[in-house]
Amino acid sequence: MxxxxxxxxxxxxxxxxxxxxxxxxxxxxxxxxxxxxxxxxxxxxxxxxxxxxxxxxxxxxxxxxxxxxxxxxxxxxxxxxxxxxxxxxxxxxxxxxxxxxxxxxKHLPAQWQIQLNEAKNLLALQDAAPALALLKQAYAESPNAEVTLVFADACLMLDDFDSAAELLASIGLADQDSYYQSLKAKLALALDAADSPEIRELQKAVESEPENIAQLLLLAKALHQAKRNEEALAILFTPLSKDISVENGEVKQLFLEILTALGQGNTLANQYRRKLYSLLY
Incomplete structure (x- = not known):
């Protein structure tokens, strides 16, 4: 109407x-x-x-x-x-x-409830991107368990495993219902699929030669492609924190490319963007 x-x-x-x-x-x-x-x-x-x-x-x-x-x-x-x-x-x-x-x-539903319901309808249609925008607004107004779980579901649909993991980790024991368990299972399956033999080999190589920046860059790129961005940013930040121009600036360049790919509104990107600024200034 x-x-x-x-x-x-x-x-x-x-x-x-x-x-x-x-x-x-x-x-x-x-x-x-x-x-x-x-x-x-x-x-x-x-x-x-x-x-x-x-x-x-x-x-x-x-x-x-x-x-x-x-x-x-x-x-x-x-x-x-x-x-x-x-x-x-x-x-x-x-x-x-x-x-x-x-x-x-006194008589109307809260704005976050309307946004949540609209997002649920969009997710049912597999239209995750506009649903995510609504859920971010709903979560900002009321980060309750109901919103958080649907928010995590949208992140999983968009292969944002880091955000989904962070959101699910914030769910208290009392709210870990069947929906929560199904999302945890989806996340575990997605992470298993992202754990390729190539990544495992690169991880071993970096562990054996932690000073080999070329190997580290290859691992970070592979992790980024597998949507494991938190791990990629973490391993890049370690050498950056010691030398911002390490490997002729290649580490910083890849770090910035991943931040750009994640977008301005991404929580993880904002977190690591602040870390980078602390090194620059």
């Missing part, structure tokens, strides 16, 4: 039915009342800004007197909050946006 609509006798039943699943705000107004016109504009702006949290159904009392009479509206502007087919709250007269928001927040 649209975020804002005009309530009429033709669609009132659809709107009442919609209130069984989503809060509907009924705004009774009249062109004859400047206050009600102003409030209608405020509510319209809020509905568009908070799209998905509630539906605004505007009732033009000059045209829809029957609806106004049904809801026993005495004066305009009057605003009612409709939930499960019944008015549960409301106010008469003009109010500021802050006051209206405080009243609505």
């Amino acid at each position: 649209e975020a804002v609509l005009e309530l009429t006798k033709d669609n009132i039943q659809d709107v009442v039915d919609a209130s069984m699943k989503q809060v509907v705000v009924l705004a009774f107004w009249s062109q004859q009342s400047p206050e009600s016109v102003a409030l209608s504009q405020t509510l319209t702006g809020m509905a568009h800004k908070q799209a998905g949290r509630f539906v605004l159904a505007k009732v033009d009392c000059d045209k829809e007197m029957e609806i106004a009479n049904y809801f026993q509206i005495q004066n305009v502007p009057t605003t009612l909050v409709l939930s499960e087919g019944k008015p549960v709250d409301g106010f008469a007269g003009l109010q500021e946006e802050v006051q209206i928001a405080a009243m609505l927040d």
